Amino acid sequence: MSDMPKSIRIREEGPREGFQIEKNFISTERKIEFINALGKTGLHHIQTVSFVDPRRVPNSADAEAVVAGIIPVPGVHFTALWLNDKGFERALATKKLHMEGGLNVSASDAFLKRNQNRTVAEQLASLPASIALYKKHNVPIEGGLISAAFGCNFQGDVTPARVVDLATQMIDIGAGEGVTLKRLNLADTMGWATPMGVKRVVGAVREKFPALELCLHLHDTRGMGVANAFAGLEMGVSLYDAACAGLGGCPFAGHAGAAGNVCTEDLVFMCDEMGIETGVNLQALIECAALAEDVVGHPLPGSVMRGGSLKRLREKLQAA
Amino acid sequence: MSDMPKSIRIREEGPREGFQIEKNFISTERKIEFINALGKTGLHHIQTVSFVDPRRVPNSADAEAVVAGIIPVPGVHFTALWLNDKGFERALATKKLHMEGGLNVSASDAFLKRNQNRTVAEQLASLPASIALYKKHNVPIEGGLISAAFGCNFQGDVTPARVVDLATQMIDIGAGEGVTLKRLNLADTMGWATPMGVKRVVGAVREKFPALELCLHLHDTRGMGVANAFAGLEMGVSLYDAACAGLGGCPFAGHAGAAGNVCTEDLVFMCDEMGIETGVNLQALIECAALAEDVVGHPLPGSVMRGGSLKRLREKLQAA
Structure with a gap:
């Protein structure tokens, strides 16, 4: 366990991932209330909204209004998601968001074909245009993301060699455009990873790119989220995406155990302990998780929000 | 990861743990239906009922009738729980259960005082009488169990040294009565363990008793169940208690994320992968989990029962 980091950073994705999949429209006020509560927890990076087509994602229709309601907190980055130039320009126009460019590539042709009707090769070929857009607006590009890095529901397993190859191509394309990628997000978009899989992929990427900071984005579709994060910790990974209360992208939302990203407060609990x-x-995060359930109006899959923190229990025992 | 076992055994506790906490009475027929379905999954050890006071546990009132309905399966041990001599004798009288004696001790005086109104010292002093009862009925004693081995809601943290000390006393008392304990169950009764905690306690016990087989009983109260099991695997532990669909002992049953034991099919999925x-x-276990939800009438916290097996997904992709 010698590689275990002394500290980690968490990028909260609950508001964006959690609200976008809800069928019922959540009021702008309640979205803002949740985001501002998260802003007081110590989280330094909170992804708030997505600038996408509201016909496809009805809960994204009020993205500008939500951003307008965010109370700035020193040191806290409020961010957004976009999928094309138009979305990027809408985010930029708010003048309130922390803007960071990113290069995305999928490890699965089948997934990409289905979602964006293009191949991985075509996606790689489009990266210089993305870089040019970010450069034009002086938005820094520090990170890349490989989605479906552990497997894909439409294509099957993804090998560590494939991930290393894609990382290499991404880094080379960036370098060709004068961009040095400092960070790479390995995304288990469809819940294919296991702890050993995490160790294998992280190990393979790190062997080739020892200076690259790695981030893990771990969907909890099959209950492996926290275990996969632990495997990441054992590999020294110190940056994680997570979602308060386990909010997020899952067609079974509302069912027990259904899952988007690994639950932020469960991850924080494990690290604390x-x-x-x-x-x-x-404790503040647990209160946000309870608020999230109230806002979406149904149970969410987080555990520590129900089981409670041990730190608080110890304090009570000592006071007794 | 060189200690990772090639195979593990799982002791299913879903029927006993899951039904006993339900407020509504579950019909005898449905209990039997679920147990017999589990009997066809390949699980070799299934804890079916508890022989306890039905005034305290209404769903245990039909224990004898449930056992009478079990269809024997070669190689499958159907077992039961009891807390005193009377319960043991009721289990024995069914003549259908796999009978195995066990020595139990709690690592927490406060927990024991609250639940059984006695001290740990008194509990240890009672072990010879338990051994005598089992011997009288020719019931073998192979294992011991330490509850609250990672911490206690009423007392706080439990050190690895305390667990080793209790294991030593238990083993010595057994030896004094001519019983050699081959197995020790380390029970995280109240969900205090983390993966590092599992490694520390397992490591400390194994250092003193290298030949003792260790079992982990991991409640998922704070979402650490699967991660703790992974830590156990990394330490070479090859015996786990688990509960189909995550059935079990939790006052929040019915809520998402509420939790008894670590979920059997999530654990099997991780191992398979x-x-x-x-x-x-x-696949048979996932069908049992769906049946369990139908029997209790509310969502249960298992994840793979919703996310699905990857083996099946791969087969579909190959066939397509």
């Missing part, structure tokens, strides 16, 4: 700093106040 | 044999048919 293992002596790994997160900078996040667990 | 990491090349560790369990002897269990995951």
Whole structure:
């Protein structure tokens, strides 16, 4: 366990991932209330909304209004998601968001064909245009993301060699455009990873790119989220995407155990108990998780929000 | 990861743990239906009922009738729980159960005081009488169990040294009565364990008793169940208690994320994907989990029952 980091950073994706999949429209006020509550937990990076077509994602229709309601907090990055130039320009126009460019590529042709009607080769070929757009607006590009990095529901398993190859192509394309990628997000978009799989992929990428900071984006579709994060910790990974209360992208939302991203407060709890700093106040985060359930109006899959923090329990025992 | 076992065994506790906490009475027929379905999954050890006071546990009132309905399966041990001599004698009288004696001790005086109104010292002092009862009925004693081995809601943290000390006392008392304990169950009764905690306690016990087989009983109260099991696998532990669909002992039953034991099919899924044999048919187990939800009448926290097996997905992709 010598590689275990002393501290990690968490990028909260609950508001964006959680609200976009809800069928009922959540009021702008309640979205803002949740985001501002998260802003007080110690989380330094909160993805708030997506600038996408509201005909496809009805809960994204009020993205500008939600961003307008965010109360800035020093040191906290409020961010957004976009999928094309128009969405990027809408995010930029708010003048309130932390803007960061990213290069995305999927490890699965079948997934990409289905979702964006293009091949991985075509996606790679489009990266220089993305870079040019970010450069034009002076938006820094620090990270890349490989989706379906552990497997794909429409194509099957993805080998570590495939991930290393895609990372290499991405880094080379960036370098060709004068961009040095400092960070790579390995996304288990469809819940194919296991702890050993995480170790294998992280190990393979790190062997080739030892200086690259790795981030894990772990969907909890098959209940492996926290275990996969632990495997990441054992590999020294110190950056994780997560979603408060386990909010997020799952067609079974509302069912017990259904799952988007790994649950933020469960991850923070594990780190707290293992002596790994997160900078996040667990109790405040648990209160946000309860608020999230109230806002969406149905149970969410987080565990610590129900089981409670041990730190608080210890304080009560000591006071007794 | 060199200690990772090639195969593990799982002791299913779903029927006993899951039904006993339900407020509504579940019909005898449906209990039997679920147990007999589990009997066809490849699980070799299924804890079916508890012989306890039905005034305290209404769903245990039909224990004898449930056992009478079990269809024997060669190689499958159907077992039961009891808490005193009377319960043991009721189990024995069914003449249908696999009978195995066990020595139990709690790592927490506060927990024991609250539940059984006695101290740990008194509990240890009572072990010879338990051994005598089992001997009288020719019931073998192979294992011991330490409850609250990772912490206690009423007392706080439990150190690995405390667990080793209790194991030592238990083993010595057994030896004094001519019983050699071959197995020790480390029970995280109240969900205090983390993966690092599992590694520390397992490591400390194994260092003193290298020949003792260890079992982990991991409640998922704070979402650490699967991660804790993975830590156990990394330490070479090859015996786990688990509950189909995540059935079990939790006052929040019916809520998403509420949790008893670690979910059997989630554990089997992780092992399948990491090349560790369990002897269990995951698809059959997923069907049992769906049946369990139908029997209790509310969602249960298992994930793979919703996310689905990857083995099946791969077969579909290959056939397409």
